[in-house]
Amino acid sequence: MAELTAQIEQARVEYYEKDAPTLTDADYDQLERELRELEARNPQLARADSPTQTVGGGVAAGFAPVEHLERMLSLDNAFSLEDVDEWAHRVEEGLGGAAEVEYLTELKIDGLAIDLVYEDGRLVRGVTRGDGRVGEDVTPNVRTIANVPERLDTDEPPAVLEVRGEVFFPSAAFEELNEQRREAGLAEFANPRNTAAGSLRQKDPAVTASRALRVYVHGIGVHEGVTLGSQSEVYDQLAAWGLPTSPHTRVLGSLADVHAFIEHHGEHRHDVEHEIDGIVVKVDAFSQQRRLGSTSRAPRWAIAFKYPPEEVTTTLLDIQTHVGRTGRVTPFGVLEPVKVAGSTVEFATLHNQFDVERKGVLIGDTIVLRKAGDVIPEIVGPVEALRDGSETAFEMPRRCPSCGTEIRPEREGDKDWRCPNAKDCPAQVTGRIAHAAGRGAFDIESLGEESAVALTDPDLRRPEALAALRAGHSVYLPIRDLEDTRLPGFVVLKNGQESEGTDGVPLLRVTDPDDPLLPPLQEPCVTTGANLFDLTAEQLRDVFVWQPERRDGEATGDWRVQPAFWSRPTFRHYKRDGAWKQVKEPAPLKNTGVLVDELAKARSQPLWRVLVALSIRHVGPTAARSLATAYGSMDAIREADVDRLADTDGVGGIIAEAVREWFSVPWHEELVRGWEASGVRMADDVEEGFTKTLEGLTVVVTGGLEGFTRDGAKEAIIARGGKAAGSVSKKTDYVVVGENAGSKADKARDLGLTILDEAGFVELLAHGPAETDTEEPDDEADSED
CATH class of the missing domain: 3.30.470.30 (DNA ligase/mRNA capping enzyme)
Structure with missing residues (x-):
């Protein structure tokens, strides 16, 4: 109790008087709860001046003390x-x-x-x-x-x-x-x-x-x-x-x-x-x-x-680097796992090496970690008062951790360092494929990060598995045929443990990193991505990935080689004759069939989504929609010069330069031609009788609409010549308010803007502003869309 009291009182001085806390609110609350519980169990030891009985804070040096007319209390x-x-x-x-x-x-x-x-x-x-x-x-x-x-x-x-x-x-x-x-x-x-x-x-x-x-x-x-x-x-x-x-x-x-x-x-x-x-x-x-x-x-x-804390303290165990789809090499912190905002966090972003220096964090520091809402966890800075001299500085690697190419700033003065090996760097290829499948691009739900790795870099974690072998752990391989059941390494695993029973999974157990049973290095199914839309389930049959073996949710240190897109053959042991028999052939997993079907459907996505999927630097959904609306086809965009592209509404000089530069790279051209040969749509259809009813108008949609998805509403506005804005300002012409609209609707009312419900929006799309009746929805929701 004395120790907790001292910690709490010191924390109060640091928080209230120095404005330099060494504890987060959550850590402080935990200390106070512990002390309160001890006092409840040992009332004879509770002090009248205990922190649980007093209000935290004092008067800092340099300020005149003033007595309140009426005491200011705290809150339980x-x-x-x-x-x-x-x-x-x-x-x-x-x-x-x-x-x-x-x-x-x-x-x-x-x-x-x-x-x-x-x-x-x-x-x-x-x-x-x-x-x-x-x-x-x-x-x-x-x-x-x-x-x-x-x-x-x-x-x-x-x-x-x-x-x-x-x-x-x-x-x-x-x-x-x-x-x-x-x-x-x-x-x-x-x-x-x-x-x-x-x-x-x-x-x-x-x-x-x-x-x-x-x-x-x-x-x-x-x-x-x-x-x-x-x-x-x-x-x-x-x-x-x-x-x-x-x-x-x-x-x-x-x-x-x-x-x-x-x-x-x-x-x-x-x-x-x-x-x-x-x-x-x-x-x-x-x-x-x-x-x-x-x-x-x-x-x-x-x-x-x-609420659950969004700022906590934890230990920065290491700083490693990640390579993104554009080649940007980003440092990230490896943390002592800590619960923040309701989830356990082990990694946090550090943006670039200058961010590491500016924040002054060292490996081994106690750091403040922030996680606000769905935002990626961020390291705020170190708690310098807790350093003991064992901390070490981070040094940015000089070579790409994925492909070994020397990394450097793309242009003089750039803070970000990039790997220039865009075509063949496995991490960049994986990132581009995952991005192309994202909701803002082709929207292929079954092609997430894990599937992208399996397609582009299936041996990504092989070095970790072999390191585990050298450290004395095991790697388990799938049984391929009945001959494997006669090998010395044949075992049966049940719930992650070797079992004498016969109702588990038959596997081969390898303990030597040089064992010839270990599978050879694999050729990725997808390299530049040009063949993405030609993939078949049969091509994915022999793709294997390396996964850590877990028992009761915890890593055991062992590894398993696992088919990524197909099931393993099923074997059964018959006690009557003591023999193993294969009872089921390997087959595509259900998600594999879904992936192939979704790839086929994705070929008909509109042009702006194709542009986003190409990973052209600076070209996100907004710029892509502008380009698709202005030019209508990939060929027209490719042929436009920088000045013409820059004059396009919503594009500008930086994006225009990036588009021109992207199309000048030969393998980018091969990627576009590959997709086109696979049937991917490279031009938007022009609707017969189409009129630009929203020419020159800015429209904001907030909240949910029954007849439109969020992207669908934006596309409808842009297709009719309007600008689909993301924020409300005095320049906004119309604000469409759906269910659960929030602060944008409130701001529109404060600015006196024209507000439409969904029916009014449909009329606006069809006839333009002249025949649109405005209607103020009866909506008191105050949640953000």
Whole structure:
């Protein structure tokens, strides 16, 4: 308990006073939970000044201490819906069990608590929370925050008003600030919360003024001359006085509604303007709050539900490199496995060698890892205070880890290093095939990363397997015929273990890396990709891949050579005569048949998808649609010069240069001709009687439509001469709002743009703007599309 107390108190100093935490929120919460559990089991050892009984924070050097008019409490935490239910049950018991309870539910802003004091309507003081009783006077800095009013908007202000709120850094402004720092060669800030805290505690208010800080207020302390009956009334009154309140609050009448609010914002936590780390649930009525009271550190009438952490600390075990489809060689971190945002993470991106240097991470560091939503996990930076001198620097390899070719920047000044062996580098070939099969290109669902590896680089993991053999492990080979069952290495595996029984899988066990039974190196079925659409199931019969052997989900260190696209022959042992017999011939797997069928269907995809599938640098779906619409055929695009391509709407000079350069490479031409010979569509059909009803118009589609897929809606707009934009601005002509539309619909309303439902969209496509009736959908959904 003493050790935990010391760790927690030190973490509080680093977090609240130095704005340089060495623990993530999740690690801190875990320490506090452990201490709370120990105190519950050993109440005689619990201290009155334990961190579980006090509010974290203090007054940093250089700031004047100020005592709050009314104490600022912390909040107890809930980490599951069950925890919320238990809290609600305690609330009901505290109110006698019969009272109806309404819950004010709001987003928990990941920022810095602030206390604003107004006297006779004028701002006189801004103070940080500190330890809840005494905080730091940051009044000059608070006055620089744009949405904090100097005076309340009322002719009859309360004599004294103490307002509680949260200072935060808006997500978009934080990204913009880091972009400016990147361009200036400065280290990026780690996260919005620490940046907000550091910005508010600047000795020079001009520095604070240069940062786009904002405040949302969410409660009151002392309030003389005003009577209020509930938390929701407080918010209405604060807003009426011109104070900034959050638009994301709801008064809910049931726990089921509270659950739904929590789950919704858990799925859409990155759709709002600031970082959140949970949901705060409060009993709304003040009369009920007074009956419930508070502990020494937190009110009993409120709880903070905490979402699974998106930032954690772990150990950076190594930095390795990955080769992408365009030859870009990217460093990535190999991590001590850690759970973040609900999933276990073992790898994280580092972008390029300059990113490694800029972040200052060393192999062996304790690092901060961030995973926001579905974004790839990112290493934020090291916890330098935890270094012990054993850490080592990363050096970028000079040769491609996939093919051995010397790597280099493509152009002078490029930060990215690339492998120039685009045609034959196995990693690039695999990446191009996986990309061509992706949803934005040919949309071949059965051709994922594993299948792409099997087609282009089936022996990718062979060196790992042979290294395991040399280390004393085994490799298991499939039985090919009955002759194999007479070999000395013949074994039967059941559930990953050798079995005396006969109902397992018959295999050959190899323990020597020089054993002639090991299969020879394989020739890939696909090299440049020109023959991709000619593949047959029979051609895939003898493709094998190397897979780690697992037992109960854990790697054993052994390996298995496995058919990638066909089943193994099936053998059965007959006890009567002690003989093995083959009872089933190998056959294509079900997914193999699906793959062949999907390849055939993919040949008829529109031209823009073919362009995306070619992996032309900088040509994504938007540019591809523009090219396909403007030129109509692959031949026309190939023949256009740079100037003409650059003049195409949505293309520009950089993309035009990339297209021209791509078509100048001989094997690229062979790839296009190979696909064309296989029947891949190289020109779009022109619809008879087609009219460009949306010529010059910009249309945004948000939410789900019954009659259109997302891509289908975009294609319909572009085919009629319009621009299918991804974001709403003043230049947008129409916004089409479907089911579960979110912030784009809200922004369209705020800008006064023309909003259409699906029926209106169909009319717009058919007749253009002249005959289109606008209709504002009755839609209160607030989730991002």
